[in-house]
Amino acid sequence: MRKSFKLENLDCANCAAKMEAGINELPGVNKASISFMTSKLMIDADAADEEALAAIVDAAQAVCTSYEKDCRIVR
Incomplete structure (x- = not known):
C-alpha cells in the first residue's frame, strides 16, 4: 500500500533526511521518502489494510518527533 501524507512544522532539511x-x-516499510520542499511524506508499506498502515504511520510519527518535537504527520 502506498500513501502520501502532509508534514506540519517540518523546519530542517537535515532532520527530514x-x-x-x-x-x-x-518493519513493514518498503520505501519512505520525505520531500522537504513540499513537506510531504510518501510511504510504501506491506500493509494489508488501513489498520496495519495506521500502525506504521504511528511508528513513523514517533521517528519524526524524535528529531523535531513539533513535526506532525497529517492523516
Whole structure:
C-alpha cells in the first residue's frame, strides 16, 4: 500500500533526511521518502489494510518527533 501524507512544522532539511532514514528502517516499510520542499511524506508499506498502515504511520510519527518535537504527520 502506498500513501502520501502532509508534514506540519517540518523546519530542517537535515532532520527530514534523518527522519526518512529512520522511517525506512521500520518493519513493514518498503520505501519512505520525505520531500522537504513540499513537506510531504510518501510511504510504501506491506500493509494489508488501513489498520496495519495506521500502525506504521504511528511508528513513523514517533521517528519524526524524535528529531523535531513539533513535526506532525497529517492523516
